[in-house]
Amino acid sequence: MRTTLTKVGAVAACAAVAAAVVGCGGGGTSGSSGSSGTHLAGAPSWCGTKKITLALADGFGDNNWRKVTSGEAQNEAKKCPSVTKYIYTDGQGNTQKAISDINGLVAKGVNAMVVFPDAGKAVLPAIRQAYKAGVVTVPYRVFPGGTAGKDYDYFVKTDFTKAGVLWADWLVKSLHGKGNVVNLGGPPANTQSLQEYQGMQSVLKNHPGIKFIG
Numbered sequence: 001m002r003t004t005l006t007k008v009g010a011v012a013a014c015a016a017v018a019a020a021v022v023g024c025g026g027g028g029t030s031g032s033s034g035s036s037g038t039h040l041a042g043a044p045s046w047c048g049t050k051k052i053t054l055a056l057a058d059g060f061g062d063n064n065w066r067k068v069t070s071g072e073a074q075n076e077a078k079k080c081p082s083v084t085k086y087i088y089t090d091g092q093g094n095t096q097k098a099i100s101d102i103n104g105l106v107a108k109g110v111n112a113m114v115v116f117p118d119a120g121k122a123v124l125p126a127i128r129q130a131y132k133a134g135v136v137t138v139p140y141r142v143f144p145g146g147t148a149g150k151d152y153d154y155f156v157k158t159d160f161t162k163a164g165v166l167w168a169d170w171l172v173k174s175l176h177g178k179g180n181v182v183n184l185g186g187p188p189a190n191t192q193s194l195q196e197y198q199g200m201q202s203v204l205k206n207h208p209g210i211k212f213i214g
Contacts, residue, residue, distance in 0.1 A: 047080035052111035054083050059098045059118025059142075060186070061090035066116075073114065095119040095187065102126040105135075112136040115152075120190040121145040127152050143191040160192050164199020171200075171210060178209035 056073050058066060070088050077086040087110060091098030098119060103126055105113055113130055117123045117139045124144045128151040131137045140156035148154050171181060183200070185193030204210050 043081055044079050047082050049082060050111075051082050051084050053085040053087065053109065054112050054114075055087040055089065055105045055110040056114045056116075057089050057091070057098070057102050057105060058116045059091040059095075059123070060093040060116075061088075062092065091118065093118065093187065095122050099123055099126045102130055106130045106133050110135055113138070115139040115144075117142050117144040118190055119187045122189075124151060141192060142186075158192075160195035161199040161202075164196040164201075165203055166199075167196070168200040168203035172203065172207050175210060177207050180211050180213050182213050 054077050056070060058070060060066065061070060074086050074088070077083040087105065087108070089101035089105065091101055095118075098117075099122075102113070102115065102123065106129065113135050115123070115127055115130075115137065117127065120142055121144055124146050127137055127139055127144055128146060131152045137152040138154050138156060139152055141158050143155065143157065144152075146152060171179075175181075183197065185197065204212075
């Protein structure tokens, strides 16, 4: 059973890691854990007192940005003596592996899990299962569908439509309003790529000289 104390500690830890990687997780109730009941001297105020295992389940980790963010997450976790173990998984762009990674982390007894759901709604059942198992679960950036408080604890979002608008403004300026563009997105139907595309098209519709190939 989830306790208010556990959720408060989880969300507090999440806020700190979110500052570094735009998303994070805190302490759930699965697995073995203990609590000193007091905040450890020298630790950031968001750490909490409950000993937890924290995991980052990445849908795809093989680019520089993902490597930087996973490293930052690990560094943030190290600031908390209460985070006794940090686990990272890489779905390698394979939806089934990403789902398996999430299920495997639950089986290992992690207390909190940050999920980058690259495949969108396809991984929602696994996220929901983790949440129902008592793992504090926080998907971020790519919206997996579902509802916070029902399918996961919290969703940390980014305005990808605005990012698309900024990209398109840059394209118009750099290409002087004329040229061919190849847009490489993520897995089919993921919300990040769709919103970025919509943002770009809202600008490029007024610049017919710039054409998307593919």
